[in-house]
Structures are given as structure tokens and as C-alpha cells.
Amino acid sequence: MIYFDNAATSWPKPEEVYQGVSTFMRRAGANPGRGGHRLAQEAAAMVEETRQALAKFLGVKNAKQVVFTSNATEALNLGIKGVLVPGDHVVTTSMEHNSVLRPLHYLQRDGISYTIVAADSEGYVCPEKVENAVQSNTKLIIMTHASNVTGTVMPIVEVGQWARERGLLFLVDGAQTVGELAVDLSQLPVDLLAFPGHKALLGPTGTGALFIRDGLVLQPLLVGGTGVESELAGQPEEMPYRYESGTLNTTGLAGLQAALNYHQKLGQSAISATISALTNRFIQGCSMIPRVTIYGPKEKAVERTGVVSLNIQGLNPDELGFILDEVYGIAVRAGLHCAPQAHKTIGTYPAGTVRFSFSVFNNIEQVDTAVEALQEIAEQSGG
Amino acid sequence: MIYFDNAATSWPKPEEVYQGVSTFMRRAGANPGRGGHRLAQEAAAMVEETRQALAKFLGVKNAKQVVFTSNATEALNLGIKGVLVPGDHVVTTSMEHNSVLRPLHYLQRDGISYTIVAADSEGYVCPEKVENAVQSNTKLIIMTHASNVTGTVMPIVEVGQWARERGLLFLVDGAQTVGELAVDLSQLPVDLLAFPGHKALLGPTGTGALFIRDGLVLQPLLVGGTGVESELAGQPEEMPYRYESGTLNTTGLAGLQAALNYHQKLGQSAISATISALTNRFIQGCSMIPRVTIYGPKEKAVERTGVVSLNIQGLNPDELGFILDEVYGIAVRAGLHCAPQAHKTIGTYPAGTVRFSFSVFNNIEQVDTAVEALQEIAEQSGG
Numbered sequence: 001m002i003y004f005d006n007a008a009t010s011w012p013k014p015e016e017v018y019q020g021v022s023t024f025m026r027r028a029g030a031n032p033g034r035g036g037h038r039l040a041q042e043a044a045a046m047v048e049e050t051r052q053a054l055a056k057f058l059g060v061k062n063a064k065q066v067v068f069t070s071n072a073t074e075a076l077n078l079g080i081k082g083v084l085v086p087g088d089h090v091v092t093t094s095m096e097h098n099s100v101l102r103p104l105h106y107l108q109r110d111g112i113s114y115t116i117v118a119a120d121s122e123g124y125v126c127p128e129k130v131e132n133a134v135q136s137n138t139k140l141i142i143m144t145h146a147s148n149v150t151g152t153v154m155p156i157v158e159v160g161q162w163a164r165e166r167g168l169l170f171l172v173d174g175a176q177t178v179g180e181l182a183v184d185l186s187q188l189p190v191d192l193l194a195f196p197g198h199k200a201l202l203g204p205t206g207t208g209a210l211f212i213r214d215g216l217v218l219q220p221l222l223v224g225g226t227g228v229e230s231e232l233a234g235q236p237e238e239m240p241y242r243y244e245s246g247t248l249n250t251t252g253l254a255g256l257q258a259a260l261n262y263h264q265k266l267g268q269s270a271i272s273a274t275i276s277a278l279t280n281r282f283i284q285g286c287s288m289i290p291r292v293t294i295y296g297p298k299e300k301a302v303e304r305t306g307v308v309s310l311n312i313q314g315l316n317p318d319e320l321g322f323i324l325d326e327v328y329g330i331a332v333r334a335g336l337h338c339a340p341q342a343h344k345t346i347g348t349y350p351a352g353t354v355r356f357s358f359s360v361f362n363n364i365e366q367v368d369t370a371v372e373a374l375q376e377i378a379e380q381s382g383g
Numbered sequence: 384m385i386y387f388d389n390a391a392t393s394w395p396k397p398e399e400v401y402q403g404v405s406t407f408m409r410r411a412g413a414n415p416g417r418g419g420h421r422l423a424q425e426a427a428a429m430v431e432e433t434r435q436a437l438a439k440f441l442g443v444k445n446a447k448q449v450v451f452t453s454n455a456t457e458a459l460n461l462g463i464k465g466v467l468v469p470g471d472h473v474v475t476t477s478m479e480h481n482s483v484l485r486p487l488h489y490l491q492r493d494g495i496s497y498t499i500v501a502a503d504s505e506g507y508v509c510p511e512k513v514e515n516a517v518q519s520n521t522k523l524i525i526m527t528h529a530s531n532v533t534g535t536v537m538p539i540v541e542v543g544q545w546a547r548e549r550g551l552l553f554l555v556d557g558a559q560t561v562g563e564l565a566v567d568l569s570q571l572p573v574d575l576l577a578f579p580g581h582k583a584l585l586g587p588t589g590t591g592a593l594f595i596r597d598g599l600v601l602q603p604l605l606v607g608g609t610g611v612e613s614e615l616a617g618q619p620e621e622m623p624y625r626y627e628s629g630t631l632n633t634t635g636l637a638g639l640q641a642a643l644n645y646h647q648k649l650g651q652s653a654i655s656a657t658i659s660a661l662t663n664r665f666i667q668g669c670s671m672i673p674r675v676t677i678y679g680p681k682e683k684a685v686e687r688t689g690v691v692s693l694n695i696q697g698l699n700p701d702e703l704g705f706i707l708d709e710v711y712g713i714a715v716r717a718g719l720h721c722a723p724q725a726h727k728t729i730g731t732y733p734a735g736t737v738r739f740s741f742s743v744f745n746n747i748e749q750v751d752t753a754v755e756a757l758q759e760i761a762e763q764s765g766g
Contacts, residue, residue: 001421001422003413003422005413005414005419005420005422005423008413008414008416008419008423008630009412009413009414009630009633011412011413011422012409012412013408013412017408018405018408018409021404021405021408021634022401022404022405025396025400025401025404025587026395026401029392029394029395029396029588030386030388030391030392030394030714031388031391031392031588033391033716036388036391036704036714036716036717037388037704037707037708037713037714037715037716038384038708038714039384039386039388039394039714040388040391040714040716070453070457070589070629070632071629071630071632072629072630073605073607073608073628073629073630074453074605074629076607077604077605077606077607077628097607097608098607098608098609098613098628099607099608099628099629100607101616102606102607102608102616102617102618102628103606103607105606105616105617105618106603106606106617106618196630198630204408204632204634205412205414205630205631205632205633205634205635206453206589206631206632206633206634206635220489221460221604221605222456222457222460222604223460223485223486223488223489224456224459224460224480224481224482224483224485224486224721225456225480225481225482225485225721226481226721227721230481230718230719230720230721230722230723231719231723231732231733232723233484233485233488233723234485234488234489235485235489245456245460245481245482245485246453246454246455246456246457246482246591247391247392247454247455247456247579247581247588248588248589249453249454249587249588249589249632249635250392250588250589251404251587251588251589251634251635251638252588252589252632252634252635255634321419321420324420325420325421330420331413331419331420331421331422331423332420333416333419333420333423334419335613336613336614337613338607338608338609338610338613339613340613340614340615340616349614350614
């Protein structure tokens with residue numbers, strides 16, 4: 001089995017992650033709590049160490065600004081619902097995942113409106129287009145850091161700077177970048193960054209986080225027990241507990257801690273370069289195959305992630321995905337990838353594309369095998 | 384180390400749970416998805432098998448009515464925010480956890496009001512008191528199945544039947560009962576049941592669920608990608624996907640599946656009886672110790688769970704908890720247990736109590752050791 005579905009969730013995880021989860025569960029799997037017994041303290045220490053490691057990884061000075069969530073979707077829901085009030089307007093892009101577009105669609109019932117800025121055919125959104133869509137009541141700009149369909153990296157620096165100058169909030173969906181591309185929040189003009197722990201960060205499912213810029217106070221999404229200030233009738237104000245009600249996924253966070261150690265060991269630049277090299281080789285190989293259409297940026301390697309969408313003329317994406325899995329043992333994802341507007345943008349709606357997405361656990365041989373497989377399939381289906 | 388903090392999270396977990404998590408992560412840790420590759424299908428099958436097993440365990444005929452959440456707090460937030468609209472009134476009890484009381488407090492800003500019915504000094508809430516608190520605009524009654532402070536089991540059958548006859552919704556917080564006491568939803572008049580997977584169910588942290596009675600449609604808490612009907616701008620209507628946006632904690636659910644198998648192997652009645660026997664022995668032993676006050680029901684063993692709150696006269700609960708941990712290696716939880724109203728009810732606010740909570744992994748010897756430790760501490764602190 002060759003696994004090229006890392007944009008859905010990375011697999012395998014580093015051995016350290018398996019070990020980290022197992023060791024925590026077996027040895028100290030208690031519920032974190034201040035002033036509790038030693039196992040509870042050990043669990044609390046693990047959670048805070050993981051928060052520190054994640055903050056450091058992202059260039060965040062104060063770890064309290066990193067709030068744990070169960071996935072990127074929860075982080076996006078918290079970020080979006082947490083800042084918007086009736087009458088607000090949002091600008092976003094056609095390359096967003098349903099985890100952005102559906103919350104916005106949903107919030108229309110609360111008198112919140114939004115404008116979707118169309119990307120070009122390669123999935124790129126011009127900053128000027130975003131700027132032109134801003135209205136007098138615009139409060140928030142939401143942009144994916146990179147498309148989960150085309151891998152296109154968005155101009156978040158330009159858009160973020162422009163937003164900051166105008167006092168607009170800027171929320172970035174880092175689902176496809178955190179762990180794959182360098183993300184240094186000490187340099188980026190970003191107010192909110194949502195991301196999962198289980199994709200390029202190589203942690204377990206059930207983990208994710210929202211970075212909240214210093215000074216920004218959101219309405220919490222979940223309210224309840226926080227383990228701090230239990231006597232208060234209302235939700236505590238203190239970061240990060242204000243946004244972390246209920247028992248955290250400590251099991252998953254132990255795995256995420258191990259994953260962050262693994263990242264540090266390999267180094268972000270080595271990880272980025274490896275995935276980029278595999279992606280370029282794959283695109284180059286596929287470009288030679290007649291009747292294969294590759295979507296997204298093809299020339300400028302630095303401006304895309306390790307996500308490649310393609311189709312073979314005359315084959316439905318579902319069929320192609322099925323053949324790759326059944327005949328070649330290659331795991332990819334076919335369809336709309338929870339991003340229907342992105343497929344409308346690149347002209348692949350409603351059937352979608354077949355998406356290949358790479359991780360550091362992939363290698364050149366696997367990429368070449370996939371290119372050969374696509375060549376065979378293209379020849380056969382065209383014959 | 385003797386672990387008596389199972390009401391926070393159960394520990395240890397069955398060996399099968401460790402194995403289940405590990406095997407899933409290593410072998411098939413893909414992201415579930417319909418029509419995906421074989422690993423995605425395997426992950427999807429695991430999720431649905433776990434849902435089926437959980438539904439069967441609870442006497443729920445249609446597994447789609449069981450919605451996975453990341454913990455009981457998320458399930459409660461979904462249940463509470465999902466049914467209430469401005470103008471609604473809620474009746475609840477003074478024994479509720481902050482995961483119920485804080486959402487209600489929070490929703491006041493949306494024009495939702497609530498009445499807290501006081502329990503008696505043993506933590507029991509008389510059904511008539513609940514009934515008397517109902518107003519013309521009451522939509523929902525929320526009651527914990529058993530207190531996380533006193534272990535008191537509440538009259539959910541009586542209250543639920545009364546509520547059903549009057550067309551009121553009834554939400555039960557099963558955080559302290561599901562997995563410990565038999566819960567058969569085919570017999571119980573319950574519309575919504577929220578519970579964690581990591582307490583008496585013995586599954587990993589990061590798991591929980593909300594049972595939603597057939598025909599009841601809630602506003603979702605999280606909206607986003609569901610893997611189904613990706614082309615829709617709005618959230619799909621289909622159960623359970625309407626309420627399950629984003630990547631599920633598959634790692635945790637694999638462990639929960641193993642935990643449910645373990646429950647089936649042992650049998651619910653054997654589990655209940657074991658915990659009840661340990662609890663009774665502990666209460667009996669502690670009753671002999673001068674200067675120890677035990678809270679909650681003492682006589683009627685069937686009407687309490689394996690949660691015992693106590694204090695030693697002249698000792699702060701935090702001190703007692705610290706001594707038990709440091710000197711005797713006994714892990715308990717001291718303080719307010721995220722339930723300040725419950726402590727006001729039983730007269731232990733603001734210092735709280737020391738809470739012992741048992742699981743099937745505890746035994747008589749451990750209970751006796753704890754009783755002896757308490758005796759020693761009581762003697763020394765009184766001398």
C-alpha cells in the first residue's frame with residue numbers, strides 16, 4: 001500500500017507518536033488538574049509542555065495564546081463564531097474548505113453576510129480582489145494558507161498586512177500548511193490561525209489548535225468545566241482555559257508532543273524540501289502523460305504544497321481512485337474534498353479530481369510507481 | 384499508586400483499549416471517507432462499528448442517533464444550544480456540573496432563562512420540585528443522572544415521564560453513569576443523553592457522544608466538512624453527519640470500540656455490582672472513623688454511584704488530598720469538582736470535599752488501605 005492521502009490525515013505517524021500515545025495511556029493517563037494528585041499533575045504538565053512546544057514551533061512567545069481543539073474544524077468554528085456579531089461582513093475565497101464556507105453560510109441566519117472572492121484557474125487569489133471585496137461593515141477576512149484541492153499557497157502576508165493596516169481581523173486556515181511549510185507567527189500578520197494536529201504535524205487524530213493573537217477576546221464555542229475558577233457561574237476569562245472546556249484529548253496531545261519532537265529532530269526546512277521534491281517529481285512525471293490534466297500551479301514549485309489534483313480524460317475521478325486503490329494499491333482521495341467552490345473555480349465540479357498528497361514518509365520510488373500507474377491507466381483508458 | 388479518581392477519567396484502561404488504539408494507529412490510521420481507498424474505508428467501518436456497538440450498549444435501535452463528540456462537555460453544549468431559542472426557559476438542578484450550568488449562564492445573553500432546583504442535603508432532587516419549577520415557556524429539563532460530587536442517583540425515570548407527558552424535552556447528563564449503571568434508552572424517557580467515553584466506559588480521552596431521540600432536530604454546534612454531500616453550501620441534514628463536522632478522533636474511537644467489547648465481556652451487571660460493593664465497603668469503613676463526614680446517600684446503596692465525597696474535621700480538603708497522594712500514594716480529587724452549586728447544596732462550599740471514585744480495576748485491598756489511611760490521618764490531625 002502506497003499512502004498518498006496525507007492531506008486528509010497523515011499516515012503513518014512517526015514511531016515516536018505511537019509510543020507517546022501508548023506510554024501516556026499506560027503510565028499517566030489521568031485527567032489534568034491543578035493541585036491534584038501526581039498523575040493529574042503529570043497529565044497537566046504534559047498538556048502544558050505540548051502547548052509550549054507548539055507555541056515555540058509557531059513562533060508564539062506566550063503559549064497561552066495557543067488553544068487546543070479537537071480538530072481544525074472546531075478551531076475554525078471557534079475563530080469564526082467567536083468574533084462575528086450580527087451585522088458583520090466577512091470576505092473569504094472560493095478555495096476555502098467547507099469548514100470555513102459552511103459556518104459562514106450558517107451564520108447568515110444571525111444577520112452575518114459574506115463575499116466569496118473567486119480564485120484564478122490555478123487556485124490563486126489575488127490580494128487586490130480581496131481588498132476590493134471589503135465593505136464598510138467587513139470585520140474579518142478568512143483565507144486558507146494553501147488549498148486542499150490544488151495546493152496553491154495564498155498571499156497571506158500581503159492580505160494580512162493590508163488587513164492589519166485597516167483594522168480588519170485576519171483568520172488563516174492552516175489545515176494544509178502547519179507542519180509542512182514554515183509558519184512563523186512572530187513574523188506573520190495573522191490574528192487567528194486554525195490547524196489540525198493530525199495532518200502535516202504528524203500527530204494523532206482528535207487534535208488541533210487555534211492561535212489567538214494577544215489581546216483578542218473571543219466568545220467561547222464550548223463552555224463548561226475548565227478546572228480553573230470552578231466557583232464562577234460564568235466562563236473564566238483566563239487564557240487558554242476560557243476556550244478549553246471539558247476533558248482534553250490528553251491521549252492525542254501526548255502523541256502530538258511526540259510529533260513535535262519528531263519535527264524538531266528532522267527540521268522544518270528538511271521536511272518542506274522533501275515534500276516539495278516529491279511533489280515536483282510527481283508533477284513532472286505526470287506532465288509527460290498524455291490525457292492527464294494537472295490542476296493548480298505547475299511552474300513555481302515554492303508556491304504550492306504537496307497536494308496535487310489531477311484527472312485523466314475520459315475517466316471519472318471516482319473510477320480512477322478506485323483503480324489506483326484496487327489494482328495498484330495506491331491510496332488517494334477522489335471527489336470534491338469538502339471544497340465544492342474550489343472545484344467550481346478550477347472547472348472540475350461536480351465530479352471533482354483525484355488528489356495525491358505527500359508526506360515525509362513517502363519516497364521517490366513510490367512517486368515513480370504512481371506516475372507509472374497513471375501512465376498505464378491513461379493508455380488503457382484511451383485505447 | 385492507588386487510583387481513586389475514576390470520576391475524572393478512568394485509569395487504567397483495559398489492555399484491549401491500549402491495543403485497540405495502537406493497532407488502529409499503526410495499521411489503518413486513515414481518515415474515514417465514503418468511496419475512498421481501502422484504509423479510509425477501514426477507518427469508516429471502524430467508526431460505524433463503534434457507533435453500532437455503542438447504540439446496542441445503550442439500547443438504541445438506530446445507531447444514527449448516536450453522535451460522536453470529543454467529550455461530554457461538547458455533547459452537553461450541542462444538546463443545550465441545539466434546542467434552545469431566545470425566550471425559552473430551562474429547569475435544572477443544583478447538582479449539575481459546570482458543563483451544564485455554564486452553558487445556561489452563558490445563554491442568558493440570548494434571552495434564555497433558567498431555574499436551578501435545589502437538591503436536599505444528600506444531593507437528591509425531588510421530582511415534584513422540578514415539576515413545580517416549570518413555567519409556561521419551559522422547553523427543556525436538564526438533570527444529571529448521578530452527581531459527580533455525592534454519587535446521588537437522580538429520579539430520571541419519574542422526571543422524564545412527567546416531562547414527556549407535557550411535551551417538554553429532557554436532557555440527561557450521563558457523565559457519571561454510562562458504563563457504570565445500566566442505561567437502557569429503549570426504556571428510559573430521555574430525549575438527549577450526553578456522556579463521555581473516557582470515564583466508566585473505560586475508553587480513551589477525546590471521546591464522547593450525544594444520543595438524540597428519533598425525530599428531534601438540533602442546530603449543530605460545529606459546522607463544516609462532513610464527508611457527505613460536500614456540494615451543499617449548508618450543513619447536511621443527514622444523521623449523524625449533521626453533527627459531526629471535521630475529522631473525528633478515530634484513534635480514540637478505536638479505543639472506545641475495544642472498551643465496549645471489554646464491557647460486553649464483563650457484563651454491565653457485574654461491573655455495577657463490583658463498583659457498588661467497593662463503594663459500600665469504603666463507606667462502611669469510613670463511617671467508623673471519628674471526625675470523618677461522608678456526604679451523599681449512605682443507606683440506600685442502589686441509589687448512588689461509586690463516587691464518595693468526604694471531609695476530615697479540621698483538615699482542608701486540599702491538604703487531605705495532598706497527604707493521601709504524598710504519604711499514601713492514593714490519588715483522589717479535592718476541591719469543587721467543577722460543581723460549585725452542588726457543594727453549596729451539601730454545605731461544603733467553598734473548600735469542597737475530597738472525592739474518591741472507583742472503577743472495576745480497583746479492589747477490596749485498595750479500599751481497605753484507603754480506609755486505614757483516613758483513620759491514621761484523622762487520628763493524627765485530631766491529636
